[in-house]
Amino acid sequence: MKLQVNGEPREVRDGITVVELLRELGIERERVAVEVNTAVVRRARHGEHCLSEGDKVEIVSFAGGG
Amino acid sequence: MQDTPLVIAGRSFRSRLIVGTGKYSSFEVMKRCHEASGAEIVTVAVRRLDLSAKGEASLLHWIGKQLLLLPNTAGCYTADDALRTCHLAEELGMSKWVKLEVLGDEKTLYPDVEETVKAAKVLVKEGFTVLPYTSDDPITAKKLQDAGCAAVMPLAAPIGSGLGVRNPHNLRLIRELLKVPMIVDAGVGTASDAAVAMELGSDALLMNTAIACAQEPERMASAMRKAVEAGREAFLAGRIPRKAYASASSPLQGLIE
Numbered sequence: 001m002k003l004q005v006n007g008e009p010r011e012v013r014d015g016i017t018v019v020e021l022l023r024e025l026g027i028e029r030e031r032v033a034v035e036v037n038t039a040v041v042r043r044a045r046h047g048e049h050c051l052s053e054g055d056k057v058e059i060v061s062f063a064g065g066g
Numbered sequence: 067m068q069d070t071p072l073v074i075a076g077r078s079f080r081s082r083l084i085v086g087t088g089k090y091s092s093f094e095v096m097k098r099c100h101e102a103s104g105a106e107i108v109t110v111a112v113r114r115l116d117l118s119a120k121g122e123a124s125l126l127h128w129i130g131k132q133l134l135l136l137p138n139t140a141g142c143y144t145a146d147d148a149l150r151t152c153h154l155a156e157e158l159g160m161s162k163w164v165k166l167e168v169l170g171d172e173k174t175l176y177p178d179v180e181e182t183v184k185a186a187k188v189l190v191k192e193g194f195t196v197l198p199y200t201s202d203d204p205i206t207a208k209k210l211q212d213a214g215c216a217a218v219m220p221l222a223a224p225i226g227s228g229l230g231v232r233n234p235h236n237l238r239l240i241r242e243l244l245k246v247p248m249i250v251d252a253g254v255g256t257a258s259d260a261a262v263a264m265e266l267g268s269d270a271l272l273m274n275t276a277i278a279c280a281q282e283p284e285r286m287a288s289a290m291r292k293a294v295e296a297g298r299e300a301f302l303a304g305r306i307p308r309k310a311y312a313s314a315s316s317p318l319q320g321l322i323e
Contacts, residue, residue: 006114025117031124032115033157040153058114060154062125064096065111065140066086066225066252066274 001053014053018046021057032061067299072270074247075163075195075216077134081106082264083294084136084249086274090283093128099277100130102287107134109165109272111141112155136197138165143178145185152189164189165219165251165272166198175225179206183213190214199251202236204243217246219272222263223253226275230259234266241267256286257293264297265305 003010005021012021018041022029034041035058041049051057071078085105090096100108108129129135137155139148145168152164168185170178177200189196195216200206202220210218220240223229230253231237241248247269254260254276263271271294280286 006117008117027115027117031126033112033154035150035154038150040157042157058154059117060112060158061115062110062135062137062155062158063113064086064088064090064125065113065138066088066109066272 001051003051003054004056006057006059012051015050018049018051018057021051022046022059025059027059032059034059067302069298069302072247074197079106079270081291081294082270082298083260083291084109084270084272085277085287085290086272087111087125087129088274089278093125095283096278097128097130098284099287100133102284102291103277104291105133107136109136109138109274111138112151112158134163135159135161136163136165138199139167139185141169142167143169143181145181145188148181148185149188152194156194162193163195164197166196166215177201177221179203179209182206183209186210186213186215197249202233202240204236204239207240207248208243211244211246215246217249217269218244219249219251221252222250222259225252227253228255228259228276229253230255231262231266234262237263237266237268254290257289260290260293261297261300264294265301267301268297270294 001014003012018034037056072082081104083103083105084107085103086109137159139151142148142151148168166185168178168181170176179201182198186196186198190213197217197219198210198215199219207218222231249270249272250263250268251272254273260271277283277287
């Protein structure tokens with residue numbers, strides 16, 4: 001199925017969880033926050049939250065700012 | 067000399083200078099500037115992770131553990147976007163302190179105060195400690211306080227402009243109107259600007275560009291620390307009134323003839 005991850009299209013296997021997506025992307029979960037279709041998915045729920053076709057996923061971290 | 071601490075939402079701070087983490091030439095320079103500034107609060111932005119840059123050094127690694135992180139909503143142009151950013155920041159930082167910033171125009175980066183007030187009301191209801199960036203309009207400042215914001219942060223001048231305090235009269239009015247701290251945020255260019263803002267009664271000052279983009283950032287961070295302290299102390303001391311003509315400092319009696 002297709003997802004939008006940080007604005008880029010990405011092909012993943014059906015029903016992939018947030019934990020699995022982050023692992024596939026090589027991202028440490030502790031460093032990031034994840035939003036799916038404009039709602040935050042809490043870290044505690046990364047393992048159980050299954051993504052669906054067309055989901056818009058945002059993976060963010062802190063960056064320099066004023 | 068003794069001063070009362072800066073208290074925001076029941077939390078005390080000795081430093082009245084809040085600094086940013088953006089625009090530095092390197093994380094090393096940023097860390098040295100943070101130390102030289104004496105700041106206890108630093109702002110950070112929330113941005114998409116660069117998925118192609120794996121294992122890149124983390125910003126947080128370079129921020130002292132004792133510092134309070136104040137995530138901002140910089141770059142948001144609607145209340146809804148700002149709320150989303152705050153929810154992500156909470157998830158990232160495990161804290162509910164946010165610098166609310168809802169912009170209205172890309173050229174001036176002036177705040178959209180209507181959207182800012184709207185977002186502030188929701189965030190306060192959700193239990194966030196909200197420090198909103200706003201214009202130097204006293205009425206908006208009052209509305210933000212009434213919405214339950216922990217402090218109000220009017221600009222001295224447009225973000226990154228270095229123009230210094232453009233409307234000292236308004237800042238003084240805002241200080242008089244508010245019960246919560248007034249933190250002048252954005253627009254200072256050099257130490258004298260910082261001192262002016264503090265002399266007007268600002269409870270604290272937030273800056274980024276003036277330090278990060280100075281020719282010697284670490285030295286400017288140190289200068290800003292002193293300027294904030296000096297300006298604050300001068301405010302507490304109470305300046306003399308301005309007079310049109312001279313008033314001799316030495317006695318007029320006992321002059322030799």
